[in-house]
Amino acid sequence: MAEIDRMLEANEKWAQRFPGSKPVRPGRAVAVVACMDARMPLFQLLGLEVGDAHVIRNAGGVITEDTIRSLTISQHLLGTREVVLVHHTDCGLEKSDDVSFGDLVEQATGRRPPWAPRFFTDVDDDVRESMRLIRDSPYLLSHEVRGTVYDVETGRIREIKDPAAPHHS
Numbered sequence: 001m002a003e004i005d006r007m008l009e010a011n012e013k014w015a016q017r018f019p020g021s022k023p024v025r026p027g028r029a030v031a032v033v034a035c036m037d038a039r040m041p042l043f044q045l046l047g048l049e050v051g052d053a054h055v056i057r058n059a060g061g062v063i064t065e066d067t068i069r070s071l072t073i074s075q076h077l078l079g080t081r082e083v084v085l086v087h088h089t090d091c092g093l094e095k096s097d098d099v100s101f102g103d104l105v106e107q108a109t110g111r112r113p114p115w116a117p118r119f120f121t122d123v124d125d126d127v128r129e130s131m132r133l134i135r136d137s138p139y140l141l142s143h144e145v146r147g148t149v150y151d152v153e154t155g156r157i158r159e160i161k162d163p164a165a166p167h168h169s
Contacts, residue, residue, distance in 0.1 A: 060119075
């Protein structure tokens, strides 16, 4: 059976216990920006339920132009005011570099991607950079952002302190 067929079957079971529709505005007024890594069950690890938060995922959980687009819509139209970043240990974006990856794609397809993959070597520094990019965005109503790193070995998240941000209790 194809994986998508298994997913469609699982959806039938989900629909039978579906709790009903929720409001379009996230109930907890928060947006989560996270890596797409399959080992991160975001709703469970953050204690979220359906309807609680917007979840924006991409490779590395990096802040791209499209991430800012989604956060801007989330804040201006749908009322979110806090952003939490969830990066993680053993990330695929620590396994190469932008130039080597561009070479790999170009060799395989004949085309070099026009976008930067945004590989990094230190996950904590990348979280700090992501927080800075959100704080510096002129399009957001709120720059309230906090960053975390999920440990894929223990299931725990730890907060990354950002010296440029206001202190939290």
